[in-house]
Amino acid sequence: YCLFGVTSPDGLHWKPVAEPLLIHKGDTDNTVYYDEWLEKYVLYTRYLRYDRRTIARAESDDFLHWTPVEPIIAASLGDPCSYDVYTNARTSYPGLTEQHFMFPLVYRRDTQTSEIHIHTSMDGHLWDRVSAGPVLEPSDPPGWDGKFVAAGKNLVPLGADRVAIPYWGASHEHKYPRWPGVIATRYGWAWWPKGRLVALVADAEGQFHTFGIPATGSSLRINARVHAGGYVRVGIDGAPGRTAADCDPITGDHVAHQVTWRGDPSAAVTPGSTVVLHFQLRAAELFGLEWHSGS
Secondary structure, three states: OOEEEOOOOOOOOOEEEEOOOOOOOOOOOOEEEEEEEEEEEEEEEEEEEOOEEEEEEEEOOOOOOOOOEEEOOOOOOOOOEEEEEEEEEEEEEEEEEEEEEEEEEEOOOOOEEEOOOOEEOOOOOEEEEEEOOOOOOOOOOOOOOOEEEEEEEOOOOOOOOOOEEEEEOOOOOOOOOEEEOOEEEEEEEEEOOOOOOOEEEEEEEEEEOOOOOEEOOOOEEEEEEEEEEEEEEEEEEOOOOOOOOOOOOOOEEEEEOOOOOOEEEOOOOOOEEEEOOOEEEEEEEEEEEEOOOOO
């Protein structure tokens, strides 16, 4: 088994590469892209390990010569024994090429059905699965996606206020006899509000500190949904008058809420300096934060 490549200067006219890129059995969902941060081509492919499907990765400086594939994502020890990680569906967030995501298909061997999870990475090499469970599962039979779903590639803007990824669904189990006209299949969109793909959730009360992050502006805005009786407070460690206790409680549902401390929106830090943020949450979902210059 080999992986071959084709190249194109314009995406319309393609020329095959004469020699194989890799001696590797990558029979499903091979994803190749150029990583601008690493300045390398990156491949995600299928890999069989202990007779289980996993996701593996390789790199290349020139698209022609590749490192050996290295397994990076597999079913965990806490997953059911029937789980295979079937496909990768790697993508970046629209407009943010440094934000890596996967929507891998997890195949349930025992029922021949599937579910879709989200994995995230800061570098495309080390990945974490978002712990809230599957983000997409088959609908109820006899729907066209009632038994099996698989995510496509590339998150895209869907209008001005949503992001979406294509997915494919089937009305029957994966190994069901595929006689013509028996299995219904179709493509659809799985979508999320823009900027709200994943969240850190406090069902009751919780708090955390970030690692050191650069303050790229003079004020801070957060994307959060706060439920009745809840709040979000933000503190900046070491900044006078900018503790979480000084923060005006944030309530309601806001995509870009201006954080203030006793009415003052200034973060009181030097832009470019490294700071540690302290978040306190009650009955709240925190989707993200963003530095801004000015108030």
